[in-house]
Amino acid sequence: MKALCFHQHGNLDVLRYEDVADPVPEKGEVLIEVKACALNHLDLWVMRGWPGLDLEMPHWGGSDIAGVVAGVGEGVIGWKTGDRVVIDHGLNPVEDEFTLRGEHSMSPHYMIIGEHVRGGFARYVKVPSQNLVKMPDTLDFPQACAPLLVTLTSWRMLIKRAGLRAGETVLVVGAGGGVNSASIQIAKLAGATVYVVAGSAEKAQKALELGADFAIDRSRVDWGRELHKMTGRRGVDLVVDNVGAATLSTSMAAAARGGRIVIVGNTSGPVAQIDVRMIFGKQISLIGSTMGTPNDFRTITDLLWSGKIRTVIEEVVPLKDGKAGFERMERGEMFGKIVLVP
Numbered sequence: 621m622k623a624l625c626f627h628q629h630g631n632l633d634v635l636r637y638e639d640v641a642d643p644v645p646e647k648g649e650v651l652i653e654v655k656a657c658a659l660n661h662l663d664l665w666v667m668r669g670w671p672g673l674d675l676e677m678p679h680w681g682g683s684d685i686a687g688v689v690a691g692v693g694e695g696v697i698g699w700k701t702g703d704r705v706v707i708d709h710g711l712n713p714v715e716d717e718f719t720l721r722g723e724h725s726m727s728p729h730y731m732i733i734g735e736h737v738r739g740g741f742a743r744y745v746k747v748p749s750q751n752l753v754k755m756p757d758t759l760d761f762p763q764a765c766a767p768l769l770v771t772l773t774s775w776r777m778l779i780k781r782a783g784l785r786a787g788e789t790v791l792v793v794g795a796g797g798g799v800n801s802a803s804i805q806i807a808k809l810a811g812a813t814v815y816v817v818a819g820s821a822e823k824a825q826k827a828l829e830l831g832a833d834f835a836i837d838r839s840r841v842d843w844g845r846e847l848h849k850m851t852g853r854r855g856v857d858l859v860v861d862n863v864g865a866a867t868l869s870t871s872m873a874a875a876a877r878g879g880r881i882v883i884v885g886n887t888s889g890p891v892a893q894i895d896v897r898m899i900f901g902k903q904i905s906l907i908g909s910t911m912g913t914p915n916d917f918r919t920i921t922d923l924l925w926s927g928k929i930r931t932v933i934e935e936v937v938p939l940k941d942g943k944a945g946f947e948r949m950e951r952g953e954m955f956g957k958i959v960l961v962p
Contacts, residue, residue: 622962623742624942625680629669632950635943640678643738643746645693650749652705656761656936657740658684659949659958660769660798661885666735667946675736682740682960683709683733686755686765696749706764707740708751708917709733725776725911732911740765741939743962753918756925763931764924766957769911770798771920771929773884774806777860777909780916782882786811788857791847791874793817793867795827795835796955799884801932803860804830809928815856817843819952826955830930844870855879865892872898880905932956 621642626634645651663681666673689703699705711731712719718727733739733747755764778784790807794800795818807814808831816832818824824835834850836843847856855876861867862885871881872894881904898904912920923929934954937945938961945958 621743622939623678623680624939624960625678625741626667627678629667631668632943632946634667635946636678637940637942640680640742643744645691645746647694648696648748649693649746650689650696650699650752651691651693652685652687652707652745652747653690654682654685654740654743654745654962655687656765656959656961657682657686657939658762658766658768658798659942659945659960660684661949662732662735662769663741664946664950673736676738680738680741681734682742682745683735684765684768684957685709685733685740685745686761687740687745689752690744692749693746699749699752703752704755704757704761705752706755706768706921707733707745707747708753708914709739709769710911710914710917711737711748711751722913722915724913730911741942741960750914753921759925762933762936762959762961766933766959767798767802767924767929767931768917768920770957771802771806771924772912772917773799773910774802775920776912776916777882777884777907778803778806778858779810780912781907781909782858782880784810784812784858789813789815789851789876790858790860791815791817791856791871792827792832792860793863793871795819795823795832796952797862798932798957799862800860801827801830801956802929804832805929808832809923812858815847815850817847823955830932844873847874851876858882864890868892869894872902872904875902875904877902878904880907882907882909884909934958936961938962
């Protein structure tokens, strides 16, 4: 089969579209013919590598997967060839104190399809049968796969980790990425007032169309000062900052006294300088979050299938041209997700 893969960590020049061995489902596993798989910043980070990440090479990413069942391994029941499905990308090979209390993504053994094991940037992928969720016939495959990882991530960080409540104010730093477009919608569903920092007037307008109450075009104004004015010098109850090094200091200034900042990514770099006086002086909480649980995944697919959260797709690209999709994501040009199709 064909896959968009790499044989060593590095920048975009390591990506290759080439023939690789077909996966064979083992006991309890299902073989999925991939029909669509969306890009995430996670795929860039995995490609470049980080300490402790030990992958079987060649490796191919892709966590947001939609497809059809192409075969089943020994012991699999409830699924048959041709079933249309999406895949919960979280894997927990070991039951421990975290899984027993329903905090699967906190487990040190937690793995992600596309990160720790090969993912959906290929013709086929094999996954445990319990990771399958049936998708509606009314959705096409790009629509079904595009929002999965980002909506799961947003749901957990806003609702479970940050404890967002109706009537609170939320600032989303950045508008174009998938997590942020999902965060706007989930925060509104939770009854919050949503402010967004966007990189252009066009992205600001799209954020408003998604449901944001206020959008700041950072290409025209100092967004920290502007938010300060808009909130009457109070700040906001919760800041979503997945940019990292370039914005964290301003995000801390934007948080109200007793406010929270939730972090699930670092698109501008992982190492940030902060003034710790801001933390104890304003009694700010910094909250980390990642992915979600099997129950969270089923919650967000219910929201997606019912239309309560919109799928935001920037572009659908053939898998063989996937490098161009990576390049566009790296430049931050999109609003929503880029989807690759075999």
